[in-house]
Amino acid sequence: MKRVYSALNLPDAHIVADLLLQSGIATQIFNVNAVGALGELPVDAAQPQVWVEDDARAAEARALIVAHQKKQTQPAQRPCHQCGELNPGNFELCWNCGASIGAA
Numbered sequence: 001m002k003r004v005y006s007a008l009n010l011p012d013a014h015i016v017a018d019l020l021l022q023s024g025i026a027t028q029i030f031n032v033n034a035v036g037a038l039g040e041l042p043v044d045a046a047q048p049q050v051w052v053e054d055d056a057r058a059a060e061a062r063a064l065i066v067a068h069q070k071k072q073t074q075p076a077q078r079p080c081h082q083c084g085e086l087n088p089g090n091f092e093l094c095w096n097c098g099a100s101i102g103a104a
Helices: 008-020 055-071
Strands: 002-006 029-032 050-051
Touching: 002 008, 002 055, 008 029, 008 050, 008 055, 050 055
Parallel strands: none
Antiparallel strands: 002 050, 029 050
């Protein structure tokens, strides 16, 4: 087993583990209950960690995690071509009129 991700919190670890599982990569989450030991343990030792069961797939798992993190950045706002309303950059449809915004 190899560690591929140290999460900020338990929900973050589960999101990453589920992302990897969707790609067929089996994972384990360690330090699920270690947050209660903060102060007794160093922060990095108490953070939830995602480990892959197959060492050979560790690089693939890390690449998937990086790609997922890049998608998480909030893009700039984009105007709707139909009504002109500003929409968050990750919207595919205008929140105001429902028209397709399309790729930026």
